[in-house]
Amino acid sequence: MKNRFMLAPLTNSQSHEDGLMSDEEFHWLTMRAKGGFGLTMTCASHVQAIGKGFPGQMGVFSDLHSEGLSRLAEEIKSHNSVAIVQLHHAGMRSPKELIGEDPVCPSDNEEFSARALTLEEVHQLRDDFIEAAIRSEKAGFDGVELHGAHGYVLCQFLSHEVNLRTDEYGGSLENRSRLLNEIIDGIRANCREDFMLGVRLSSERFGILLGESKELAQSLMTSEKIDFLDMSLWDVFKEPVEEEFKGKTLIEHFVELERGNTRLGVAGNIRTPQDATRAMEEGVDWVMIGRGAILHHDFPLLYEDNPEFTPSEIPVTEDYLANEGLSKKFIDYMSNWGFVEKA
Numbered sequence: 001m002k003n004r005f006m007l008a009p010l011t012n013s014q015s016h017e018d019g020l021m022s023d024e025e026f027h028w029l030t031m032r033a034k035g036g037f038g039l040t041m042t043c044a045s046h047v048q049a050i051g052k053g054f055p056g057q058m059g060v061f062s063d064l065h066s067e068g069l070s071r072l073a074e075e076i077k078s079h080n081s082v083a084i085v086q087l088h089h090a091g092m093r094s095p096k097e098l099i100g101e102d103p104v105c106p107s108d109n110e111e112f113s114a115r116a117l118t119l120e121e122v123h124q125l126r127d128d129f130i131e132a133a134i135r136s137e138k139a140g141f142d143g144v145e146l147h148g149a150h151g152y153v154l155c156q157f158l159s160h161e162v163n164l165r166t167d168e169y170g171g172s173l174e175n176r177s178r179l180l181n182e183i184i185d186g187i188r189a190n191c192r193e194d195f196m197l198g199v200r201l202s203s204e205r206f207g208i209l210l211g212e213s214k215e216l217a218q219s220l221m222t223s224e225k226i227d228f229l230d231m232s233l234w235d236v237f238k239e240p241v242e243e244e245f246k247g248k249t250l251i252e253h254f255v256e257l258e259r260g261n262t263r264l265g266v267a268g269n270i271r272t273p274q275d276a277t278r279a280m281e282e283g284v285d286w287v288m289i290g291r292g293a294i295l296h297h298d299f300p301l302l303y304e305d306n307p308e309f310t311p312s313e314i315p316v317t318e319d320y321l322a323n324e325g326l327s328k329k330f331i332d333y334m335s336n337w338g339f340v341e342k343a
Contacts, residue, residue: 010293033079033083036299055098088152093151106163149202237279316339321340
């Protein structure tokens with residue numbers, strides 16, 4: 001990476017409903033690569049049709065997606081930005097109205113009307129994550145990130161609350177981590193040696209305990225199997241929810257871990273240049289920019305010119321966001337998050 005700024009994988013609902021990449025998605029992502037991000041990561045891209053989590057979600061589950069993926073990878077890399085696909089499956093959080101059937105989950109889940117995956121289906125899920133990585137490599141991407149955070153399917157397996165399986169994929173943390181580790185091993189066995197592999201984890205919430213998250217993070221970083229760990233902390237500078245871990249911020253809990261040769265980065269409420277500087281001074285290797293990247297496609301270039309620059313504050317006009325490369329669909333989505341001035 002030419003700098004320490006990664007574009008966060010941001011849901012934007014701009015692609016076609018069959019997962020094919022749209023011109024709008026292409027424009028949004030490549031504009032960030034042009035804007036100086038050292039690494040440009042796609043939105044969460046589903047590895048099975050049944051794993052779709054959002055309208056207009058980009059897919060990586062079919063060879064029909066390969067042409068669009070290749071076009072995207074080539075353009076991102078032409079701007080000296082590392083090109084990464086985030087591999088995703090929403091599991092029980094796949095809306096029935098989007099996928100046309102009940103969603104799947106490690107265990108039956110009444111709240112989401114989700115059914116438990118059979119053992120055969122768990123193995124197929126593993127293989128489809130691996131196949132999506134192989135497809136991404138063939139399309140010209142530099143690597144992939146496994147989305148193991150935010151309550152999606154890999155996070156559901158990691159959760160002691162959601163995963164109630166009694167086979168080798170449930171019970172102990174080792175068993176609940178088995179699917180993630182098997183996917184990592186499969187990608188390493190089937191992709192070239194220098195194909196980048198990262199993992200995103202949650203530190204808490206979604207049935208995740210901080211102690212277990214730290215144990216898994218430590219294990220992954222010292223395994224010599226992944227290149228980077230992306231800790232999604234929601235707010236990097238807040239203290240943990242669990243009383244026993246208070247007294248240190250979330251970022252402090254993870255920068256103290258042994259990393260081996262793995263690079264550690266964080267995401268979570270890093271909105272300003274000052275936030276980015278503070279996070280890097282805490283000792284992480286890189287930071288993920290989401291909100292700042294929506295408001296400023298060239299956030300890294302602005303930072304390079306002046307690390308104290310003042311970013312725009314929300315809400316902003318629709319025209320402002322359109323000029324920053326957001327399509328009408330993305331602008332409508334961001335209006336749900338207070339980004340858009342009301343007419």
